[in-house]
Amino acid sequence: MMRGASADAYAATAGSLTGSGDAGAVGRDLFGAADLLRSEPSLRRVATDASIPAEAKAGLLREVLAGKVSEAALTVVTTAVGQRWTSGRDLADALERLGVVSVARSAGGDAGRLEDELFAFGQVLQDNPPLRDAISDPARSRDDKARLLDTLLDDKVLPATIALVQQSLSGSYRTVSVALADYQKVAADVRGESVATVRVARPLADNDRTRLTDALTRAYGRQIHLNVVVDPDVIGGMRVEIGDDVIDGTVSSRLDDARRRLAG
Structure with missing residues (x-):
C-alpha cells in the first residue's frame, strides 16, 4: 500500500489512464515499462529525481519507449515521472498496478470470471508443489516459465487472465501466489x-x-x-x-x- 507522496502521485497518474485504445495492450505496455524501470536502476533514479524538471524526465522516457509502447501507455508513464514519489520502487509498482487495472478493464463483462480464474489458478499452485517449484526456480528463465504457463492455460482462460498470470512472474512480489491474490483484489476494486x-x-x-x-x-x-x-x-x-x-x-x-x- 502506497503512502504519503507516493499515494498522491499514484492518484494523479491513475487519472491519465483514460481507457482509450486497447486496454489489454495498454496494460501489457505498462507492465513492460515497470519491468524496464526495475531492471535499469540508473533510469529509475533519473525518472524519480525530484530535482530534474518533469519535462526533461518525460522527454527521456518518450525517447526510451518510442515505438515500443502505445501512446496511451506513454501518456501514463510520462504523467507518472512528473510526480513526486517516496521511493524509486514506488514508480514501477504504480505502473504495474495501473497495468493490472487496465487489463482488468479489458475483460469487460467477463470481469467476474477473471477474478474467479485468478483465484482458481492460485489454488492450483497451492495444491501442486511441483508446479509451484517450477515457476519459482531461479535457474529457469522467465521466458521458460511463461511458456510452461502458456501450455497450461492456453484456450482455457481469458486473455486477461493469461496476461496477469504472466506478469506475476516478474518477481515484483514475494511469490507468484501473492501477486495473483493482489491482482484479484485490484480487479475486484475496478468493479x-x-x-x-x-x-x-x-x-x-x-x-x-x-x-x-x-x-x-x-x-x-x-x-x-x-x-x-x-x-x-x-x-x-x-x-x-x-x-x-x-x-x-x-x-x-x-x-x-x-x-x-x-x-x-
Missing part, C-alpha cells in the same frame, strides 16, 4: 467490489453462497466477491476473511476457545 475468502468444510450450495454474499454486501456496503476454499481443518461452520477483518465461526475455533477457558 467496485471487495474480496472475501470463505473457508468451509464442504462446498457451499448455490443458495447458501447467495445468502452469504448478500449478507456481506449489506454489512460492508459494497458488492462482495466470494472466494470459497474447502478446508478439512475447518470441521464445521465457516471462516470469512475480508481485508483485515476475520469472522471465525468454525467449530475448530469454538473448540480452541473452550480449551483456553478450561486451561485458564
Whole structure:
C-alpha cells in the first residue's frame, strides 16, 4: 500500500489512464515499462529525481519507449515521472498496478470470471508443489516459465487472465501466489467490489453462497466477491476473511476457545 507522496502521485497518474485504445495492450505496455524501470536502476533514479524538471524526465522516457509502447501507455508513464514519489520502487509498482487495472478493464463483462480464474489458478499452485517449484526456480528463465504457463492455460482462460498470470512472474512480489491474490483484489476494486475468502468444510450450495454474499454486501456496503476454499481443518461452520477483518465461526475455533477457558 502506497503512502504519503507516493499515494498522491499514484492518484494523479491513475487519472491519465483514460481507457482509450486497447486496454489489454495498454496494460501489457505498462507492465513492460515497470519491468524496464526495475531492471535499469540508473533510469529509475533519473525518472524519480525530484530535482530534474518533469519535462526533461518525460522527454527521456518518450525517447526510451518510442515505438515500443502505445501512446496511451506513454501518456501514463510520462504523467507518472512528473510526480513526486517516496521511493524509486514506488514508480514501477504504480505502473504495474495501473497495468493490472487496465487489463482488468479489458475483460469487460467477463470481469467476474477473471477474478474467479485468478483465484482458481492460485489454488492450483497451492495444491501442486511441483508446479509451484517450477515457476519459482531461479535457474529457469522467465521466458521458460511463461511458456510452461502458456501450455497450461492456453484456450482455457481469458486473455486477461493469461496476461496477469504472466506478469506475476516478474518477481515484483514475494511469490507468484501473492501477486495473483493482489491482482484479484485490484480487479475486484475496478468493479467496485471487495474480496472475501470463505473457508468451509464442504462446498457451499448455490443458495447458501447467495445468502452469504448478500449478507456481506449489506454489512460492508459494497458488492462482495466470494472466494470459497474447502478446508478439512475447518470441521464445521465457516471462516470469512475480508481485508483485515476475520469472522471465525468454525467449530475448530469454538473448540480452541473452550480449551483456553478450561486451561485458564
